[in-house]
Amino acid sequence: MSDIADAAKRLLLGRPVRSDRLDHTLLRKRIALPVFASDALSSVAYAPDEILLTLALAGLAATVVSPWVGLGVVVVMLTVIASYRQNVHAYPSGGGDYEVATANLGRTAGVSVASALLVDYVLTVAVSVSAGAQYAASAVPALRGHETAFAIGVVALLTLANLRGVRESGAAFALPVYLYMLGVGSVAVVGLVRYLAGDLPQAASAELEIVPQSGLEQGLTGLAGAFLILRAFASGSAALTGVEAISNGVPAFRKPKSRNAATTLALLGLISITFIMSILVLARATGVHYVEDPASQLLRDGVPVGEEYVQHPVIGQLAETVFAGYPVVFVSIAVVTGLILVLAANTAFNGFPVLGSILAKDGYLPRQLHTRGDRLAFSNGIITLALAAIVLIWAFDAQVTRLIQLYIVGVFVSFTLSQLGMVRHWTREMRTVTSPVTRRRMVRSRVINAVGLGMTGVVLVIVLVTKFTHGAWIAILAMGLVFVLMKAIRRHYDLVRAELALGDDPAAARALPSRVHALVLVSRLHKPTMRAIAYARASRPQVLEAVTVGVDPEDVAELRAQWEELDLPVALKVLDSPFREITRPILTYVRSIRRDSPRDLVVVYIPEYVVGHWWEQLLHNQSALRLKGRLLFTPGVVVASVPWQLASTEGQTGLEGTVQGTVPGAF
Template sequence: MVTKLKRFLIGRPMKSTELAEEKLTKLKALAVLSSDALSSVAYGTEQILLVLMAVGFSALWYSIPISLAVLGLLLVLILSYRQTIYAYPSGGGAYIVAKENLGVPFGLVAGGSLLVDYILTVAVSASAGTDAITSAFPSLHEDRVLIAVFMIAALTILNLRGITESATILAYPVYLFIFAILVLIGAGVFQFATGAVPFTGTTYGAAVNGISLFLLVKAFSSGCSALTGVEAVSNAIPNFKAPAEKNAARTLMMMGAILGVMFMGISLLAYWYGITPTAKETVVSQIAAATFGRGMMYYFIQAVTALILFLAANTAFSAFPLLAFMLAKDKFMPHMFMMRGDRLGFSNGIIVLGVFSAILIVIFHGDTENLIPLYAIGVFIPFTLSQAGMMKRWITLKPSGWAVPFLINTVGMLTTLTITLIFVVTKFSQIWMVFLFLPAVILAFRKINQHYRDIADELRIDIATEKPVVKGSVIVIPVAGVTKVVSSTIGYAKSLTDNVVAVYVGFDEESIKKMEAKWEQWNPGVRLIVLRSRYRSIIRPLMKFIETVEWKTADTDHVTVLIPQFITKKWWHNFLHNQTSWLIRAYLYTRRDVTIATFPYHLQK
């Protein structure tokens, strides 16, 4: 039943030789890896306006120069990450760049920040997508947490089916969203230019009482949330078809151009239309309603906006497992993140990402505004470290023509560092938990790495001198009576060694005599040891006996406790059997010199 459900949801297992078929073309990669960055158009401008509204409606004209500043930073980041792609074609982005050029500690900071950011990406995308739905259907506002968690589950299953299949499905809504936003911008500009929609914004350049540099800087940092996801292409270069680095660089440039046009277009329309953000309707929803009215085109734009916001999480589902794989390969994360699943994706990373992001949605009650600052700080730290790492690389290698790339990375580093500091100063009350969580993640990386190194030292052998030590073996079989399962267990044990003993724990003399008589009559060729339990405990007498056997056979024999166990025909039958065997295993699990083995006996009824 479980296997059939898994095959229905995920699909057939794929051979390792099919991995080459799972590589992405530029158009599919744009859909998968750019959905996060492109979707931020839906809330980037809104975040700027939310800060400016603290002063009043008259301050909204500042959204235009702030948007132009964000656009300039986008250009710097695109050029910077294009250089990273060619310098590190194996992928890994900020983690690899920082680790190789600045050292392991900086690499772990970048890697940990990105992992946290990808979890937040999924949470923010799901909550923002839910906001788009509830803007069109306000009656669903109270169910936003349930809607967001459901969509995360759907995305998790989609990604477990494989990157190529998810890219094929995602391509349609991503390109529909690009089409819808460009149509909205084109129609809005046309209507404004022809006077069909009158100018209702504030006078550009007008003096505003109460405005301050601190507030403008805060609005700029909020608008920079539109740049999250830019690094995803450089992280996932191995997912591209050959030549991977060229295809990745072209995809990055396409993404930057599309994002820049859409972000600036939405900002201009919001200013011209005098849009103010509200709790129950997004800025894009208001622009669409003002441009087309609440007709078919409005609902089409809202539908594809909601869909792209949900699917923006797919960028994280593509990048998180690959980054987790690289960290696991370097022994900073559990080895399970290196395993490919049935569909050749890193399934454990996909599942962990889905679970943690759903937990965040529940904790924050699906509130996008509270999640976005955490989301942005999580990505600007790796931005800064990546640019600093590339600067170090150019200074160290000094290849031909290195001055221009070095200048680009320097501008990128200084800009992203400034924004990171702005976030820390202006939004500390919202992002303080990052400074607790991130060190905890890095400490976990260190502890995992130390454990793996300790285990490697402990398990390492000298091939030239160390050989397996051959000892004798004694097998102890706990029995509760003379049954077929006991007979089968003894038969198996005697096929391994002649040194087999059966142990029976009795609570009263009558049951003990009955057992001894039946065993003597059966005579299986194995000695029966009877233990008397005054306090009706099976575990305590059995443990004392095993300690005795262990002491008598020290340095000469292996002690194996072979426990008979029923394998039931129906799942609920498990609750009716095997409690004693589970208890014995639990007590023996920590015994250093005792091997625990199970003999399964399959019941037919």
């Protein structure tokens, strides 16, 4: 069975990779861009949708301001990218915002950032895969109604791909990301050329009328209109998600790591800004309409379009309009857009495990997240992220509009605290630097980070105000729970470390027990029992006893007769058990020894069967397991399991050809 499982694992994940091959997993810029920037690039596919969807609540006239809202998002993006270029040079170890906040603002701020990032990574997977499922459903009608199952299946595939290793998953995902860039780029270029030439047609949805939401019939006038614009800006700021992933992934770049990461950040910013503005300008030029509930919000000749109307995402509508008469191009762009939305989750699959490993090393997450798997990936972190994302997708039915409200709170919390940390970093560094050139560079960096702090802080306030009642409170609650959990884990590790420390008198920890009192548990006289006795004698304890529990008088009499017949040089003690219990009499006897001689060490040898099939485990060793579980809580007691491999283990032990038997010369 284990051979089959191992073969299946090798088939799915590949052969184990030696630790000294870690350098070979590092990424070139052309692979790092799709690996770490796919999240931010994919935001182009749904951030414009969210801007138009929000503005549509005020009716058709409100959507004309969408490019200006997009311009506000672009200004923030430029500032954040410029700020993070400073981060990757100052903190290239991969801790990203967590390291910056911890080093400059303290542990509490660092854990706050970490909790925000962990929640954001989970939401990245859930939102990206759900958006991809919706695009896939628009291209393949058979998937409609099955988006949740499709999204969960995609998360499972992404998990499998990432368990094979960062470099392997990056190479596999690079081509789809570049195809997406080509697809959206072609829509932008061809659309703008046709617009300038005057032959750009109107979108199919342009002929429809948008019904404004109650209370917004007057458009964007008044306080309600201003609030709606801010809400649209907050929704569009989802385009900034993923920018921080590069600062967390600096160790995965080839040398020079910081410079390559900074270059990748600049490329990411240039491409994202170009795509966002092109989509919003073309959407306005072609009259694209995009609403939350098309069945009731869109009218044709004054009549709602009804449930049969299929609303394609904005990029899909633009592709269909720009390449009118070429349905193959529309379908291709829809497919690659859906694919990039799915692959955007890969950014989180690279960021979450690395951050989890750093947090585990610092004692804020379980130690298991710090270790690498067979393929040098942080396997436990990858699996943890996948499970959390699947729960979210299932809970929110893969609805992007519902998930997006939770999304960007965490990332702007980390943005703001990170920029505040960088301002303090440069201020502290400038106190020790005398070189005018270096000081000018630091002043420039501090100004960039200060501007970034101001902008991200303002956006964070806008996001909290406009999205709190729409679901952002769930993300805030999740961050709080993760924060408390990480603090509790760190407190536990600190308490354990203090409890296990040698203290002021290391010699006391080396003190030997007065005597060793060995007990061999005997149920019947057979080879496993003889082996346990032999091992106990080999340890040369001061006292050695064989102990059995007298449940059945006939069995006890037979055991005594066999014992005397073999003339074993070990005393056999029978413990009474009037209620036919096994565990309690042994525990009582062990505790009596400890009570009479507190400085003695009691070693209990338990013969155990090693079985080759899972179902055999149900038939053996149950009493031994219960007894071990109780003895482990008894101070001054050591439990020694003495294994005996049954024939069913043949072919699984790796010791085929050896002969089982007792220790030579034991008796």
